[in-house]
Amino acid sequence: MGASTPLKTCPLTTDIYNELSCATEALYLFVVDKLRAAGCVYAEEEARLLVSSVPMAALHDSVQQRVSGTPLEYVLGWAEFLGHRIALDEGVFIPRRRSEFLASQAIDLLRPGGVLLDLCCGSGALAVVIAASFAADEAVTVWASDIDTNAVRCATKNLASLGGLVVQGDLYEALPVDLKGRVHVIVSNAPYVPTLEIELLPREARLYEPHRSFAGGPDGLSVQRRVAREAPAWLARGGSLLMETSEAAADCTKAIIEAAGLAARVVRSETWDATVVIGTRVGGDGVP
Numbered sequence: 001m002g003a004s005t006p007l008k009t010c011p012l013t014t015d016i017y018n019e020l021s022c023a024t025e026a027l028y029l030f031v032v033d034k035l036r037a038a039g040c041v042y043a044e045e046e047a048r049l050l051v052s053s054v055p056m057a058a059l060h061d062s063v064q065q066r067v068s069g070t071p072l073e074y075v076l077g078w079a080e081f082l083g084h085r086i087a088l089d090e091g092v093f094i095p096r097r098r099s100e101f102l103a104s105q106a107i108d109l110l111r112p113g114g115v116l117l118d119l120c121c122g123s124g125a126l127a128v129v130i131a132a133s134f135a136a137d138e139a140v141t142v143w144a145s146d147i148d149t150n151a152v153r154c155a156t157k158n159l160a161s162l163g164g165l166v167v168q169g170d171l172y173e174a175l176p177v178d179l180k181g182r183v184h185v186i187v188s189n190a191p192y193v194p195t196l197e198i199e200l201l202p203r204e205a206r207l208y209e210p211h212r213s214f215a216g217g218p219d220g221l222s223v224q225r226r227v228a229r230e231a232p233a234w235l236a237r238g239g240s241l242l243m244e245t246s247e248a249a250a251d252c253t254k255a256i257i258e259a260a261g262l263a264a265r266v267v268r269s270e271t272w273d274a275t276v277v278i279g280t281r282v283g284g285d286g287v288p
């Protein structure tokens with residue numbers, strides 16, 4: 001119902017409704033001012049989200065948190081990702097909109113009833129939106145893994161209703177051995193920022209998100225190399241590894257995936273400003 005549409009025509013209800021809507025408007029404008037003064041570039045959008053989703057009793061503290069620099073997603077406790085609200089705890093990597101491209105590529109490749117592995121899962125955002133794109137009678141099996149305790153706790157919450165299993169460990173380390181050779185799609189948004197470039201990231205990322213989420217070693221590709229090296233052992237024949245990477249590093253990521261024995265191609269979306277390399281485990285006869 002639009003803000004200017006009274007619930008009923010009864011004059012008393014109309015008055016109360018109009019008063020409430022004026023109060024909400026005034027509150028919204030007040031929050032916009034506060035955020036603008038603090039230098040928030042998207043003050044209007046952020047104020048709308050805060051006023052509409054934070055309970056009144058907590059709104060003052062939430063606005064103060066945001067004004068003092070805490071990323072909006074940590075203040076809200078969720079991030080929007082491919083149309084889903086992903087619960088987010090402080091200290092867990094904030095899913096980036098560009099990674100929606102990685103998710104959409106995986107959705108295209110995964111078949112009903114398939115097995116999905118989200119490696120370096122963070123909040124589990126990728127696994128959630130990929131799994132949720134399948135109807136109940138076509139449900140996929142979901143595994144996710146991360147080295148970080150906070151990420152594993154957060155992903156476990158997000159994947160509970162989808163039956164996803166989340167393990168903690170270094171890359172593939174904590175996964176059950178009998179999963180080897182059975183995974184149809186591995187998605188991995190592994191850290192890919194060259195370690196010396198972390199200090200060039202936006203302030204909010206540097207100060208609030210775990211550095212381990214970004215740190216890709218001297219050339220940014222250390223974790224990708226390890227992900228790719230072991231991927232063929234976990235993939236079913238015809239299965240694919242999908243790795244997000246930077247546009248500049250796309251050819252290097254492709255070479256890494258080819259060196260691991262997978263047939264690789266680069267896909268790029270200008271809309272999302274995102275680059276993904278897809279490596280497929282081909283059969284011995286060259287056929288996926």
Ligand SMILES: C[S@@+](CC[C@H](N)C(=O)[O-])C[C@H]1O[C@@H](n2cnc3c(N)ncnc32)[C@H](O)[C@@H]1O
Binds near residue numbers: 190
């Ligand atoms: C860039 S974040 C991506 C998170 C999530 N996939 C997303 O797109 O929102 C990278 C994640 O990799 C995890 N990570 C870093 N090194 C790892 C390792 N050796 N093994 C497992 N996870 C690792 C970090 O804890 C972090 O959650």
